[in-house]
Amino acid sequence: MPVATEVSRPSSRRAPRQQIGLIEWLRKNLFSTWYNVIITLVLLYVIFQAVTSFVSWMITAPGWPAAFTNIKLLLTWTYPVEHLWRPQAVTGLVFLLLGLSSGVWGGIVRMVTFGAAAINAGLGIVAFTFPDLPGQTSLPGWLFLFLCAGLLIGGDQIARRLRNYLRWPLIIAWLLSYPVAIVILRGGFGLPIVETKLWGGLMLTLLLAISGIVLSFPLGVLLALGRRSTLPVIRVFCVLYIELIRGVPLVTVLFMGALLLPLFLPGGESIDALVRAIVAVTLFSAAYLAENVRGGLQSIPKGQIEAARALGLNVFQTTLLITLPQALRAVVPVLVGQFIALFKDTSLVVIIGLVDLLGAAQNIVGQPQWLGTPGGVWRETFLVIAAIYWVFSFTMSRISKRIEDQIARSRH
Amino acid sequence: MAVGSPSIPPGKVNIPFYRDTRIIAVIVQIVFALLVAVGIWYLYSNMMNGLRQANLLPTFSFLSVPAGFPIAESVIEYNPSMTYGWAFVVGILNTVRVAVIGIILATLLGLILGIARLSDNWLLRNVALVYVEIVRNIPLLLQLIFWFSLTRLFPRIQESIDIGGLIFLHNRGVTMAWPQAGNDFDTWMQWVYGGIVVGGIFYVVRRIQFIRRDRPGVALPYAFLIALGIAFLGFLVTYLMNGVWPVSLSVPVLQRFNFEGGITVTNSFAALLIGLVIYTAVFIGEIVRSGILAVSKGQREAARALGLTPGQTMRLVILPQALRVIVPPLTSQYLNLTKNSSLAIAIAYPDLFYVANTINNQTGQAIPVILMLMASYLSVSLLTSLFMNWYNRRIQLVER
Secondary structure: OHHHHHHHHHHHOOOOOOOOOHHHHHHHHOOOOHHHHHHHHHHHHHHHHHHHHHHHHHHHOOOHHHHHHOHHHHHHOOOOHHHOHHHHHHHHHHHHHHHHHHHHHOHHHHHHHHHHHHHHHHHHHHHHHOOOOOOOOOOOHHHHHHHHHHHHHHHHHHHHHOHHHHHHHHHHHHHHHHHHHHHHHHOEOOEOOOOHHHOOHHHHHHHHHHHHHHHHHHHHHHHHHHHOOOOHHHHHHHHHHHHHHHOOOHHHHHHHHHHHHHHHOOOHHHOOHHHHHHHHHHHHHHHHHHHHHHHHHHOOOHHHHHHHHHOOOOHHHHHHHHHHHHHHHHOHHHHHHHHHHHHHHHHHHHHHOOOEHHHHHHHHHOOHHHOOOOOOOHHHHHHHHHHHHHHHHHHHHHHHHHHHHHHHHHOO | OOOOOOOOOOOOOOOOHHHOHHHHHHHHHHHHHHHHHHHHHHHHHHHHHHHHHOOOOOOOHHHHOEOOOOOOOOOOOOOOOOEHHHHHHHHHHHHHHHHHHHHHHHHHHHHHHHHHHOOOOHHHHHHHHHHHHHHHOOOHHHHHHHHHHHHOOOOOHHHOEEEOOOEEEEOOEEEEOEEEEOOOHHHHHHHHHHHHHHHHHHHHHHHHHHHHHOOOOOOHHHHHHHHHHHHHHHHHHHHHHHOOOOEEEEOOEEOOOOEEOOEEEEHHHHHHHHHHHHHHHHHHHHHHHHHHHHOOHHHHHHHHHOOOOHHHHHHHHHHHHHHHHHHHHHHHHHHHHHHHHHHHHHHOOOOHHHHHHHHHHHHOOHHHHHHHHHHHHHHHHHHHHHHHHHHHHHHOOOOO
């Protein structure tokens, strides 16, 4: 019967070809329907226009010297030139720790380490080929950048061999690195003091973001635990704090830190503006962090707590050894997201008069020597600092995505 | 035979009070409450001492004092001879204005963006991706200052950039055509009120019918249509009776120094709105995308198998289900937009925060001003989340 052969035939037919040619790819992805044709053509026109006008502006823009001759201001603002070795030393220290961690733990840390080393080496080559760039530092910029790349890669190589001995010392070193960095930057213990009002630029942005996350972490965890506590007084206090802070903009909290903190404390007028900002950022960030941690705590199955109690662990042991570690691991990607948000939000401190990366850029744009430039130099300067912000945030968002994928994979 | 019930000895179990969790709990709470109270009292007494020495005891009496500072734009009438309290209200309304318009525009742009990210057109998909990656990794404040600087680069008002004769860009802001009430506006408003009343009656009657018969049904869109129809009818009737439209489009005309007619928004407002919309739309777009992806593939296939077009599938099958995933995170984006509008202070748009800051600088009354400021933001946030939670409950899947 012909029908029967018709039915049996498809099984012997060959599978469709896997690889498609360029023309076919174009037809499938760009010109599949009439409206896709229109969208593609319109977008091609818009992209062409945008790219050509952007490139021609990039080439003819008069403001590049403004951004590049002021690179020291962008990075450290008015930090005294003769003490610039200190931020450099802190950077070197952090990079060494990062390199060592990369050798010990590998994975994402290694990815970040090699990325940072590549960026440093790339910038080093650029700085080396343009020796005219102002290098008012004790160490020439290009040499420092190559040194950093070396520390990253070297640390990785050393730590690979000493993996078993370095684990705990490294964790302790990371914990100590924050106070040590503050001491190196500020002085004391024999180092001359550099007052915080001279700090600024990218250094201040990073310092605020890192302080915010480091200091708000314990507070946020406590608030999250308090919010899930069975004790009503503590719970109500935590809920009130979290909701109050989350309901108002960061600017309001910064404003409160700047205006009210001096009022609240005896002799408060002498409190450093930077400290006020750090306190405000910490109090603000803790409320958001608490909600993230609470999400993690909620994801722990009740059986874990019951099992811990059945083993005879008390409340503190259960929390510290069983629930918190699991909860924190579950929310690592969210915490990275929180850190990105905080990193971007630190730009708001310009509103209370601190000169962070954005503030430095605004000051450079306002320098009198650029007054004659038609249209000003703000586009070039803002483009440069936008690129700096972008590189940091984008790197962190990629890291968070990798961690998320890793956790998702390890669950199977 | 009693099986396996463990017998507790009838004697009393004596737990010393320091090991009784109930008592410990009470003690811990009392200690905590005392610590908090002492802390607050310490801060409060320090503050009052300091303020007494500075002769600045907090009081709300400044609210009825004339403000004496101008506000560049306001929704309601304002001039410097009005009180600080009124100036504060002007600030609140300015914040609400930018937040409401911003939320509507950001939702539209976000919806387009979310759908574009899932398009089968490779170019569109990747353009949307690049837009998302660029915008969300750059601080909003930097973007706002960028847009503000850009709007100030527009030509002088005499050489405005003309878009279709309806919108004009110049260095003082944006002037655009805007509906204007005519002489017969009040007559027409009677029709509008009538339409609202009739639509409302229709809605109530229809709902009662549905509830009585225990049937699901949609009444609100029809009620809207009836109200709109009556309003439109009234629009035509007033025109036919008097030969003048009750509402006409006022097209701006350039006079010697300024535009006549239309509506002009300052470049602060334009920059703030553009910045907030472009920034928030990215996050809304990602929420929309994940919501659409959360709808199982079988739903789309079933809809296509029933013969629905791609547009109908999206509108009738995918989006209603995606909304359930989308609405809760969308609420927090709306709140973020409202709170982010406080960055207007950097580009001198007189929003709530800007006005409050000015009042504080003039009166030195930091405490009352901050209390009012926080209360305002908290109530705006609360109202938004109340509304969104109400909406969320409405669209949730009803299960038995």
